[in-house]
Amino acid sequence: MKSITKLGAVSALSLVIGASASFAETIKIAFIDPLSGPFASTGTNGLHQFEFAAEHMVNEKGGVLDGDTFEVVGFDNQTSPKESLIQLQVAIDQGIRYVVQGNSSGVANALTEAIDKHNRRNPDSRVLFLNYAAVDPALTNDKCNFWHFRFDANADIKMDALTDVIVADENIKKVYIIGQDYSFGKAVSAAANKMLGEKRDDIEVVGDELHPIGKVKDFTPYARKVVSSGADAVITGNWGADMLGLGKAIIDNGFEGPIYTYYAAGSGMTAAFGETGKDRIRLISQGSINPIGSEEARATYEAFEAKYPEGNIDQSRIFNTIGMLAAAIEEAGTADDVVAVASALEGMEYESMWGGKLFMRPQDHQLIQDMHVGVHTDENVDFDFDNSGFGVVNESTIEMAGMDSPTTCEMKRPE
Amino acid sequence: MDLILVNIIDGLVTGLLLFMLSAGLTLIFSMMGVLNFAHASFYMLGAYFAYQISLALGFWMGLLIAPLIVGVLGAGVERYGLRRVHQYGHVPELIFTFGLALLIEELVQFIWGKNQMPYFVPDALNFSAFAIAGNSIPAYKIFMIFTSLAIFIGLLFILTRTRVGMIIQAALSYPRTVEALGHNVPLIFMGVFGVGTALAGVAGVIAGPVLGTFPGMAFVLGSIVFVTIVIGGLGSLWGALVASLLIGWLTTFAKAYNIAMEDILNGIGIATPENLDSNVFRDLWSITSPQIADILPYILMVLILIIRPSGLFGKRHS
Numbered sequence: 001m002k003s004i005t006k007l008g009a010v011s012a013l014s015l016v017i018g019a020s021a022s023f024a025e026t027i028k029i030a031f032i033d034p035l036s037g038p039f040a041s042t043g044t045n046g047l048h049q050f051e052f053a054a055e056h057m058v059n060e061k062g063g064v065l066d067g068d069t070f071e072v073v074g075f076d077n078q079t080s081p082k083e084s085l086i087q088l089q090v091a092i093d094q095g096i097r098y099v100v101q102g103n104s105s106g107v108a109n110a111l112t113e114a115i116d117k118h119n120r121r122n123p124d125s126r127v128l129f130l131n132y133a134a135v136d137p138a139l140t141n142d143k144c145n146f147w148h149f150r151f152d153a154n155a156d157i158k159m160d161a162l163t164d165v166i167v168a169d170e171n172i173k174k175v176y177i178i179g180q181d182y183s184f185g186k187a188v189s190a191a192a193n194k195m196l197g198e199k200r201d202d203i204e205v206v207g208d209e210l211h212p213i214g215k216v217k218d219f220t221p222y223a224r225k226v227v228s229s230g231a232d233a234v235i236t237g238n239w240g241a242d243m244l245g246l247g248k249a250i251i252d253n254g255f256e257g258p259i260y261t262y263y264a265a266g267s268g269m270t271a272a273f274g275e276t277g278k279d280r281i282r283l284i285s286q287g288s289i290n291p292i293g294s295e296e297a298r299a300t301y302e303a304f305e306a307k308y309p310e311g312n313i314d315q316s317r318i319f320n321t322i323g324m325l326a327a328a329i330e331e332a333g334t335a336d337d338v339v340a341v342a343s344a345l346e347g348m349e350y351e352s353m354w355g356g357k358l359f360m361r362p363q364d365h366q367l368i369q370d371m372h373v374g375v376h377t378d379e380n381v382d383f384d385f386d387n388s389g390f391g392v393v394n395e396s397t398i399e400m401a402g403m404d405s406p407t408t409c410e411m412k413r414p415e
Numbered sequence: 416m417d418l419i420l421v422n423i424i425d426g427l428v429t430g431l432l433l434f435m436l437s438a439g440l441t442l443i444f445s446m447m448g449v450l451n452f453a454h455a456s457f458y459m460l461g462a463y464f465a466y467q468i469s470l471a472l473g474f475w476m477g478l479l480i481a482p483l484i485v486g487v488l489g490a491g492v493e494r495y496g497l498r499r500v501h502q503y504g505h506v507p508e509l510i511f512t513f514g515l516a517l518l519i520e521e522l523v524q525f526i527w528g529k530n531q532m533p534y535f536v537p538d539a540l541n542f543s544a545f546a547i548a549g550n551s552i553p554a555y556k557i558f559m560i561f562t563s564l565a566i567f568i569g570l571l572f573i574l575t576r577t578r579v580g581m582i583i584q585a586a587l588s589y590p591r592t593v594e595a596l597g598h599n600v601p602l603i604f605m606g607v608f609g610v611g612t613a614l615a616g617v618a619g620v621i622a623g624p625v626l627g628t629f630p631g632m633a634f635v636l637g638s639i640v641f642v643t644i645v646i647g648g649l650g651s652l653w654g655a656l657v658a659s660l661l662i663g664w665l666t667t668f669a670k671a672y673n674i675a676m677e678d679i680l681n682g683i684g685i686a687t688p689e690n691l692d693s694n695v696f697r698d699l700w701s702i703t704s705p706q707i708a709d710i711l712p713y714i715l716m717v718l719i720l721i722i723r724p725s726g727l728f729g730k731r732h733s
Contacts, residue, residue, distance in 0.1 A: 038631035041529040181706065209673065215709050217635055218626060220425045221670035222705075227550050228418055244531055244627050252625075254543065254551030268530025272627065310528060388533060 024067035027335045029054070029098040029130075029325075030091035032084050032111070035076035038214045039240040042103055045267045046133070046318065047074045048311050050100060052304050053322040064329045070322065072100075079103060079214070081110035088114055092125055097338050100321065102133025102152070103239075105184040109136065109143065116145040119414075128338045132321045135262075136183045137191070140364040144409035147338075149345055149365045151321045155184060155237065155262075157402030158284050159191035161371040162260050165282075165396055166233060167200040172257075174206045176231035178222060180242055181210035188237035188262070206231050214242060219249035226250055232257045239263035244272050251276050258282050265376070266314025271386035273376060281376035283392050286354070286369050287316030289383050290393040293355030300353065301383055312385045316354045320367070324350050324358070339414050356399070364409035371401040417548035422671045423664070428556045430663025431563035432622055436636065437643040437655040438570060439614035445650030446587055446607045448505070449497060452512040455640055456519035457612040459633040461485050461619025463523055466534035466628055474537035482616035489612025493605045516633065524630045532628040559621055566614065567656060574652065583607065642716045648729025657727055662712045669708035676702040 031050055034043035054070035063069045073096065075087035084107045091099060101111055108131050119126040129148045131139065135155045139148060153161075166172055177192050179185030189208055196203050206229040211222060223246075226234060236259065238246050243264050250259060257280075264273070264281050273281060292298045297316075304313055313319070325341075327350060332340035347362040356370035374392035378384075381391035440454045464484050465477035472480075492515065500511045535541075536555045543551035574580040586593045586603050594600045619632075626632065643662060647654025677687055677700050688694045691701075719726060 044529045211705060212709060218429055221667050224421055224550055224671055241627060241629055241631060252553050254546060271533035272531040274533055
């Protein structure tokens with residue numbers, strides 16, 4: 001039923017776009033993320049949010065420039081870097097100038113290299129990479145390039161904010177770190193070890209391990225190790241089915257403390273945790289949903305829920321990405337010259353409807369923004385996730401997190 | 416040391432769950448010679464049906480009804496699909512079940528979407544049965560153990576001690592003779608296929624709340640089921656049980672203890688190279704058992720195939 005309405009909405013949308021194409025251009029945005037496989041739900045929900053943000057924030061308000069509209073085109077990369085490069089080529093061949101991707105830093109690393117190479121060789125068909133969720137710090141450090149912009153806080157900035165909250169809790173003396181075995185999981189572990197050590201040297205890291213990504217059937221053995229280590233708190237960067245499996249196993253098998261996470265909300269996960277996760281799961285995120293950041297944000301969220309009754313705005317940075325891209329295109333006066341658009345994005349200050357200011361740091365193209373640490377609960381929830389009655393409520397806010405965080409980026413700008 | 420006991424229990428749960436899946440698969444294979452690639456998809460259907468039923472009628476009705484629906488669907492697949500494809504040989508059969516697996520995944524996504532389903536353990540079992548050194552054993556796990564054991568004993572009893580089992584076993588070796596004695600062999604095949612898929616359904620109903628109910632759940636378990644029946648010996652119920660438990664304990668213990676390859680190599684008398692970072696075997700030296708836990712069953716399968724091609728309990732092909 002849901003899919004039929006969706007199909008109707010999409011075809012109506014394409015009719016509208018088709019009808020308006022006669023007098024205005026369509027600016028296509030390639031969404032390269034998993035739409036099948038174990039992480040399909042994360043990718044699909046991201047795509048919905050992009051489509052909605054483009055429609056609600058840009059197209060319905062008359063578009064950009066002289067009525068140009070945004071169109072988000074989904075490309076399924078099955079979370080594979082190799083497949084992503086193929087999809088990137090398909091997107092470029094279709095004349096697409098803007099690529100958004102976020103799920104898996106492994107994929108983002110492959111894309112940013114490929115795009116850098118492509119742009120150097122093909123000055124006539126350059127593309128911009130708007131990374132909305134891949135948070136491996138290397139992307140805005142050693143591997144930074146002019147074409148890559150990150151709208152999510154990187155793993156170091158998030159961990160800085162998270163560890164601020166953890167060290168403030170006197171009851172936490174032992175911490176267990178666990179994550180997925182790839183660049184992002186390793187970055188989380190490295191940052192957690194370093195920052196906990198700097199901020200409170202009496203905190204002991206009693207466990208630090210990585211598990212294969214997307215392959216673990218049952219997390220029980222890992223949960224046993226967490227419990228028997230005597231940890232007071234767990235830190236994990238897991239996402240998708242890995243987050244749910246790990247979280248459920250840890251709680252079911254007798255762990256009592258808080259679990260600090262990056263991605264344990266929305267996409268069915270909040271509903272699947274339900275009562276078991278209450279007051280246990282803590283989550284770092286940008287943009288405030290409970291309490292909602294502004295009246296505009298409230299209206300946006302309500303419109304989204306009306307269109308996708310089963311969906312959530314669990315990645316408010318997607319709306320920031322679309323908003324800032326539209327602003328940059330307006331400022332550049334063109335959508336075709338991506339160098340001009342990128343230059344407009346550099347150093348841009350933008351007022352987010354989710355509350356707080358956004359600043360695209362020009363040195364490394366890392367967006368600086370407020371970070372919130374919230375708790376999974378069913379109390380004081382204005383906007384729940386998954387229609388479950390449970391949502392994330394802010395407990396603490398770190399303003400302009402990581403404003404002065406160091407970067408090793410040495411960016412070469414095009415002539 | 417308490418952890419060993421806990422891990423034995425955890426491995427038992429994992430193994431028995433795997434057994435419920437592979438029992439159905441191996442039963443179907445021994446009867447019909449069909450490797451059913453869609454077997455794990457019936458497991459997924461079991462979980463989704465049970466979730467949907469539990470919304471209206473509660474968990475226990477789901478446990479009762481969902482496997483029945485899955486079994487009827489399975490029987491239907493045999494009657495109107497496999498039986499027609501069968502005359503063209505084994506390869507079309509394989510392709511048919513492979514296509515069926517993809518179709519079921521798409522259908523599930525179409526009806527339920529791609530998200531995780533909030534399918535929970537029933538309240539009656541949502542407590543900690545007992546704890547060993549701070550590690551609580553959920554009552555649900557005990558329930559899983561007893562359900563799987565009951566199914567195993569039931570199957571064994573029917574196959575070896577009853578008239579139905581006798582006819583089934585006879586139909587396996589001498590279908591024409593059995594038919595000549597007045598038994599309806601196609602009907603027996605349909606029944607076995609239905610029961611086999613219903614077993615997968617039961618596994619889904621029980622595993623859904625613990626391992627998560629999502630469209631990728633069939634994919635995650637799909638290949639390990641085949642590994643299990645190959646290790647156990649195609650067609651052997653005992654083999655399926657032993658192989659399932661072996662895999663359950665093997666992966667659980669590999670994940671639970673961080674055994675480093677370096678320690679093993681040192682243990683057998685190979686010294687760690689001085690400059691490890693520039694050594695070509697660096698990755699080999701730094702590998703730990705949790706990292707390779709999930710490929711250990713595949714390694715075991717290859718070893719078994721080399722040493723004993725028919726599997727642990729498999730009968731030699733005549």
